[in-house]
Amino acid sequence: MDKRQFLKGTGTILSGSLLSRFATSEQQTAPRTNWAGNYTYHADHLYEPATVEEAQQAIKSCAKLKALGSRHSFNSIADSTHNQISLRHLNQIDLNTTSRTVTVGAGVAYGQLAPYIDQRGFALHNLASLPHITVAGACATATHGSGSHNGNLSTAVSAMQIITHDGALHTISRAQNSGIFSGAVVHLGSLGVLTAITLDIQPTFQVAQAVYENLSFAHLEHHLDEIFASGYSVSLFTDWQNHRATQAWIKRRISPGTPSSFAPDFYGAKLATRNLHPLAGHSAENCTEQLGIPGPWYERLPHFRMNFTPSSGAELQTEYFVPRDRAYPAILAVEQLRDRITPHLFITELRTVAADDLWLSPCYQRDSLAIHFTWKPEWPDVQKILPLIEEKLAPFEARPHWAKLNTISPTRLNQLYPKLPDYRTLVIEHDPQGKFRNQFIDVNIFDT
Numbered sequence: 419m420d421k422r423q424f425l426k427g428t429g430t431i432l433s434g435s436l437l438s439r440f441a442t443s444e445q446q447t448a449p450r451t452n453w454a455g456n457y458t459y460h461a462d463h464l465y466e467p468a469t470v471e472e473a474q475q476a477i478k479s480c481a482k483l484k485a486l487g488s489r490h491s492f493n494s495i496a497d498s499t500h501n502q503i504s505l506r507h508l509n510q511i512d513l514n515t516t517s518r519t520v521t522v523g524a525g526v527a528y529g530q531l532a533p534y535i536d537q538r539g540f541a542l543h544n545l546a547s548l549p550h551i552t553v554a555g556a557c558a559t560a561t562h563g564s565g566s567h568n569g570n571l572s573t574a575v576s577a578m579q580i581i582t583h584d585g586a587l588h589t590i591s592r593a594q595n596s597g598i599f600s601g602a603v604v605h606l607g608s609l610g611v612l613t614a615i616t617l618d619i620q621p622t623f624q625v626a627q628a629v630y631e632n633l634s635f636a637h638l639e640h641h642l643d644e645i646f647a648s649g650y651s652v653s654l655f656t657d658w659q660n661h662r663a664t665q666a667w668i669k670r671r672i673s674p675g676t677p678s679s680f681a682p683d684f685y686g687a688k689l690a691t692r693n694l695h696p697l698a699g700h701s702a703e704n705c706t707e708q709l710g711i712p713g714p715w716y717e718r719l720p721h722f723r724m725n726f727t728p729s730s731g732a733e734l735q736t737e738y739f740v741p742r743d744r745a746y747p748a749i750l751a752v753e754q755l756r757d758r759i760t761p762h763l764f765i766t767e768l769r770t771v772a773a774d775d776l777w778l779s780p781c782y783q784r785d786s787l788a789i790h791f792t793w794k795p796e797w798p799d800v801q802k803i804l805p806l807i808e809e810k811l812a813p814f815e816a817r818p819h820w821a822k823l824n825t826i827s828p829t830r831l832n833q834l835y836p837k838l839p840d841y842r843t844l845v846i847e848h849d850p851q852g853k854f855r856n857q858f859i860d861v862n863i864f865d866t
């Protein structure tokens with residue numbers, strides 16, 4: 419099938435069994451869409467088990483089924499033509515201060531987890547731009563934040579509890595399953611259904627962020643590494659016009675009691691004196707605190723606040739990862755398309771991500787620059803622009819974000835992800851009947 423054709427909780431911590439009184443294990447529902455509303459799921463049945471045992475029964479009874487997180491992906495990755503299963507009722511959080519790990523139920527979102535561990539003195543190494551997504555769903559797709567020395571969110575995973583095709587519950591851990599662990603962490607939902615996931619944590623820390631306006635791209639030619647290393651996490655936003663980043667968001671770790679200091683000038687860009695939203699015309703009320711005011715890591719590393727709409731809402735997203743040592747020419751290559759891109763774009767964000775060893779990670783063995791596009795919801799036009807961007811980025815071996823929109827062919831994906839053949843073998847071994855394979859997996863992973 420032509421890929422272009424089909425691209426179209428609460429903070430209270432309860433154990434799964436406590437919730438069983440209230441939850442229905444299987445629901446027949448009206449058409450459901452993803453968060454952005456650009457994709458309608460095809461599955462007739464949505465299972466919402468209240469316990470691990472109910473999840474096991476549901477999985478055993480279905481011939482085909484796909485796990486659904488918080489629905490923030492932009493393509494068909496979480497869809498099924500048969501059944502979906504949401505683990506939203508599995509929302510326990512177990513902190514282990516000795517091993518410095520936290521194990522969360524597959525229904526837990528970062529926005530629930532982060533304040534819980536922060537209050538107990540711990541932090542995650544990084545967060546995405548929004549806290550609304552589930553840990554399980556984010557790590558399944560190699561979701562990332564920013565920071566030249568920060569791996570994506572999946573790099574924090576040290577173990578996963580997973581129900582396989584036969585309904586059996588297994589633990590896959592970094593310590594016990596080193597042969598397949600790097601292959602299993604970024605799994606796109608195709609190895610089984612996670613009931614819980616364990617993450618490495620560290621002592622809590624404070625972050626201050628400041629925003630600078632109008633950073634000329636000319637400075638990226640010789641200072642790209644310094645600019646992206648000027649904070650623990652750095653994001654540049656651009657509309658691709660005027661050879662500049664409209665905003666540079668710099669997030670610095672600071673010691674408690676130490677005032678943050680952001681110079682008034684940063685490579686010619688000027689320090690903002692009021693909070694800003696990355697999208698022109700959107701209220702900064704939705705954004706995390708800026709102006710260099712220190713705060714807990716989880717209230718500064720994401721751009722958007724938990725109880726507010728992140729980004730725009732009605733939007734599409736695309737993202738490509740290029741090697742960091744070729745980041746500047748890759749930016750210039752995309753810039754050539756500015757007059758095609760800008761009319762359909764809300765904003766582009768540029769972020770750095772450290773290399774990792776996770777087989778399906780876009781940063782597999784490559785320090786990367788991620789070039790992200792938040793598009794207006796204008797798919798017919800965006801669909802025509804994506805191949806042009808992909809052509810410009812082809813010399814840079816650009817790998818796409820699994821959960822966002824692209825038109826890269828399966829054959830090309832096979833070239834870009836050197837461990838895809840090994841991943842296929844892993845899927846066949848763990849799911850011989852293809853219970854967890856949907857059209858997205860069949861096309862992108864197997865149809866090469």
Ligand SMILES: Cc1cc2nc3c(=O)[nH]c(=O)nc-3n(C[C@H](O)[C@H](O)[C@H](O)COP(=O)(O)OP(=O)(O)OC[C@H]3O[C@@H](n4cnc5c(N)ncnc54)[C@H](O)[C@@H]3O)c2cc1C
Nearest residue numbers: 485487488489490491547552555558561562606607612821
């Ligand atoms: C406004 C917005 C901002 C975003 N910002 C970023 C960003 O900063 N960085 C970034 O990298 N991405 C970003 N994304 C993309 C987002 O992080 C990914 O789409 C992520 O996968 C969403 O997680 P989810 O819980 O919604 O999972 P879903 O979209 O529901 O599912 C994603 C995948 O995870 C699988 N899955 C989910 N739960 C389970 C489970 N229990 N067991 C097995 N498989 C499971 C699904 O089958 C599917 O394959 C953004 C998206 C939006 C809408």
